Amino acid sequence: MPKLLLLFISSAVVNNFVLAKFLGNCPFLGVSKEVNTSLGMGVATTFVMVMSGVATWLINHYLLIPLELQYMQTIVFILAIATLVQFVEMVMKKYTPALHRALGIYLPLITTNCAVLGLAVMAVRESYSFIETVVFALGGGIGFSLALALMAGLREDMKEDLIPEAFRGPAIALITAGIMAMAFMGFSGILPS
Amino acid sequence: MKKSNLLNIVLVLTIISLVSAAVLTLANDKFSPIIKARENDKLRIVAQKLLPEGAQITKVANYSDLASLVAEARKAAGLSPDWHWNPDAAPVEAAVPAEEEKVELDFSGFTFEESEDEEEVELDLSGFTFEENDEAEEIGTEEETVFTEDSEDLDTVDFSEETFSFGEEEEAVDFGDMFGDAFDFTGGEEEAPAEAPTEPAQEEVAPAFEVYQALENGKLAGVAVVAKAKGYHGDIVIMISFDGTLEKVVGMDVVQQTETAGLGSLITEEKFTKQFAGKPTGNPFETGKDIQGVAGATISSKGVAAALQNALKNLEQFLIDGTIKEGA
Amino acid sequence: MAKKSLFKEFVKGLWEEHPNFVMLIGLCPTLAVTTSAMNGLAMGIATTFVIVCSSILISLMRKIIPDEVRLPSYIIIVATFVTIVDLALNAYFPEIYQLLGIFIPLIVVNCIVLGRAEAFASRNGVIASAIDGLGMGFGFTWGLIVLSSIRELLAKGSIFGMTIFGESFKPIQIFGQAPGAFIILGFIVGLVNFININAKRKRELQKISDRSQAA
Numbered sequence: 037m038p039k040l041l042l043l044f045i046s047s048a049v050v051n052n053f054v055l056a057k058f059l060g061n062c063p064f065l066g067v068s069k070e071v072n073t074s075l076g077m078g079v080a081t082t083f084v085m086v087m088s089g090v091a092t093w094l095i096n097h098y099l100l101i102p103l104e105l106q107y108m109q110t111i112v113f114i115l116a117i118a119t120l121v122q123f124v125e126m127v128m129k130k131y132t133p134a135l136h137r138a139l140g141i142y143l144p145l146i147t148t149n150c151a152v153l154g155l156a157v158m159a160v161r162e163s164y165s166f167i168e169t170v171v172f173a174l175g176g177g178i179g180f181s182l183a184l185a186l187m188a189g190l191r192e193d194m195k196e197d198l199i200p201e202a203f204r205g206p207a208i209a210l211i212t213a214g215i216m217a218m219a220f221m222g223f224s225g226i227l228p229s
Numbered sequence: 230m231k232k233s234n235l236l237n238i239v240l241v242l243t244i245i246s247l248v249s250a251a252v253l254t255l256a257n258d259k260f261s262p263i264i265k266a267r268e269n270d271k272l273r274i275v276a277q278k279l280l281p282e283g284a285q286i287t288k289v290a291n292y293s294d295l296a297s298l299v300a301e302a303r304k305a306a307g308l309s310p311d312w313h314w315n316p317d318a319a320p321v322e323a324a325v326p327a328e329e330e331k332v333e334l335d336f337s338g339f340t341f342e343e344s345e346d347e348e349e350v351e352l353d354l355s356g357f358t359f360e361e362n363d364e365a366e367e368i369g370t371e372e373e374t375v376f377t378e379d380s381e382d383l384d385t386v387d388f389s390e391e392t393f394s395f396g397e398e399e400e401a402v403d404f405g406d407m408f409g410d411a412f413d414f415t416g417g418e419e420e421a422p423a424e425a426p427t428e429p430a431q432e433e434v435a436p437a438f439e440v441y442q443a444l445e446n447g448k449l450a451g452v453a454v455v456a457k458a459k460g461y462h463g464d465i466v467i468m469i470s471f472d473g474t475l476e477k478v479v480g481m482d483v484v485q486q487t488e489t490a491g492l493g494s495l496i497t498e499e500k501f502t503k504q505f506a507g508k509p510t511g512n513p514f515e516t517g518k519d520i521q522g523v524a525g526a527t528i529s530s531k532g533v534a535a536a537l538q539n540a541l542k543n544l545e546q547f548l549i550d551g552t553i554k555e556g557a
Numbered sequence: 558m559a560k561k562s563l564f565k566e567f568v569k570g571l572w573e574e575h576p577n578f579v580m581l582i583g584l585c586p587t588l589a590v591t592t593s594a595m596n597g598l599a600m601g602i603a604t605t606f607v608i609v610c611s612s613i614l615i616s617l618m619r620k621i622i623p624d625e626v627r628l629p630s631y632i633i634i635v636a637t638f639v640t641i642v643d644l645a646l647n648a649y650f651p652e653i654y655q656l657l658g659i660f661i662p663l664i665v666v667n668c669i670v671l672g673r674a675e676a677f678a679s680r681n682g683v684i685a686s687a688i689d690g691l692g693m694g695f696g697f698t699w700g701l702i703v704l705s706s707i708r709e710l711l712a713k714g715s716i717f718g719m720t721i722f723g724e725s726f727k728p729i730q731i732f733g734q735a736p737g738a739f740i741i742l743g744f745i746v747g748l749v750n751f752i753n754i755n756a757k758r759k760r761e762l763q764k765i766s767d768r769s770q771a772a
Contacts, residue, residue, distance in 0.1 A: 202751035210743030
């Protein structure tokens with residue numbers, strides 16, 4: 037149990053997907069202008085990450101490994117993720133239209149979020165067990181949402197600031213992200229040595 | 230584009246998938262033998278680098294052949310035919326003159342500072358038993374004798390914060406087991422999360438132990454040993470080579486590692502690996518004693534140390550009965 | 558298509574629509590693998606290969622692929638090329654393969670590749686698509702080389718493994734790690750913006766002065 041908790045903390049803050057592993061940077065910069073939309077994106081991504089973590093673990097262990105098709109991993113995983121995202125969108129639209137209205141627009145973007153595929157590939161390379169994969173995915177998703185929401189908050193605050201014209205927008209966002217990444221490096225102390 | 234019916238969609242998707250699967254299967258058939266062959270060949274190439282040039286290098290299959298070759302080489306050098314690794318021997322720095330000794334202990338290169346509540350008489354005693362007795366480690370632990378090292382100051386080395394006690398000896402040896410699981414939550418204090426970790430290519434099955442011998446005119450010119458231990462991210466596989474008498478280290482190289490890029494991965498750099506050349510094998514091979522760790526990457530450095538210890542332990546056992554002790 | 562516009566397709570990826578510095582897409586590999594100039598170059602070449610090959614194939618098949626399953630088809634095609642690159646790198650360049658790690662399979666979700674497929678290759682001829690892909694790939698590659706050279710220089714004092722700063726140089730480790738990547742890219746983006754804004758301003762001033770002279 038403490039092991040799983042550590043895995044969760046590790047993937048959420050210490051080895052944050054966005055700020056330490058450089059995964060999911062496109063939405064991190066693209067959808068971080070307002071706190072509300074960034075939270076929506078974060079929730080949707082976390083959901084898809086956990087689902088796809090489960091799906092790719094099952095595919096890998098019950099299809100690719102028995103058939104010795106590990107070299108097809110990339111193509112099968114990305115197709116599984118794309119299908120899953122489509123499926124989630126369909127289900128949401130039918131049964132929870134309110135939720136779909138809130139999160140629907142982010143779903144297509146998630147397929148090409150490298151955090152999702154990256155999570156699946158990393159879980160395989162680290163040979164995580166099923167439970168570990170789920171915890172890893174959950175931690176990764178929450179870490180992603182955290183980074184996104186913090187960034188959005190900072191950017192909302194920065195809107196009124198006097199920033200040199202050339203640095204407005206993505207440039208200052210990247211530098212802010214660098215400073216955030218430094219702060220997140222400080223979390224490495226909470227893991228036991 | 231015109232609107233297509235369902236059949237068309239399914240057909241096109243199926244064809245694309247099938248073609249792609251066929252192409253990938255072909256590609257895999259072409260590349261995977263090369264990948265496998267390289268994995269097998271990698272060790273031999275490293276062995277060639279670490280063993281004397283021009284010698285005939287072969288992988289050792291039969292332990293008794295190697296044992297008799299070693300015995301021969303040692304006799305020729307006027308040594309006892311049986312070789313044993315003595316981890317309790319005093320650490321010897323390769324090219325560093327012995328520092329002044331405050332206490333009469335056979336730790337050239339180290340100075341001792343008694344811990345505050347300890348009397349010098351006791352210290353002497355502990356030092357004495359340490360030389361005589363294998364269980365001296367326990368005494369060392371009780372007394373917590375602290376000694377700091379000040380022998381070398383390479384720019385990669387940062388000893389300023391490190392103190393070592395006898396009690397740590399066991400930890401260093403068992404290090405691989407302590408962090409048995411492949412999680413990377415070790416060492417918060419030294420390795421930053423940082424940088425995309427270079428992940429292992431695939432489930433590479435690196436051997437826990439392998440021996441290569443180099444023959445020159447029928448005589449043993451060198452022996453290279455493969456060993457592994459856990460690092461910060463995964464296994465560290467090293468190869469260490471000795472001269473024919475097994476008295477001296479000729480070279481060391483890291484064969485495979487997945488440590489943090491730019492930090493733990495510095496164990497592969499020559500700055501770190503060259504320190505082993507010329508060291509006598511009668512060394513404990515512990516970081517902070519006779520190994521200069523990479524600054525900021527204590528766990529990776531300790532992983533290398535543990536692998537070196539495994540190499541020596543395994544080689545000793547292998548020469549006796551062809552089995553190995555660690556990582557079997 | 559005329560020769561001049563083909564040249565334009567090629568050049569636009571190098572500056573005007575530069576993927577890393579102007580469009581800000583494909584940032585994950587840009588930030589992650591640029592710890593040394595060699596890594597940046599290798600990643601750039603691998604990505605260029607995938608962009609060009611998949612652009613050609615998608616452009617060839619643009620009339621066959623039904624609109625509804627456009628994206629899945631593109632994904633399969635791109636993923637196939639990525640897997641080939643992955644296997645080939647593992648077979649022939651194992652060191653590079655180890656260094657690039659999971660970012661080789663992640664070329665599949667690099668927005669540049671799918672973006673070019675969707676925005677250009679699905680609408681244009683084979684040659685134009687190939688040129689467009691090549692331009693974008695080269696733009697991406699030089700972007701990576703610039704960023705990784707700066708990072709390598711600051712973090713190790715060398716470029717492509719060649720020592721530039723002497724022994725007295727104290728490496729600034731942070732630039733080899735995550736925060737350094739973000740900060741340096743931020744400054745490059747700012748600089749590129751600055752140059753573009755200045756150029757634009759100059760053109761406008763020129764126009765005004767032209768007009769006033771005419772009047």
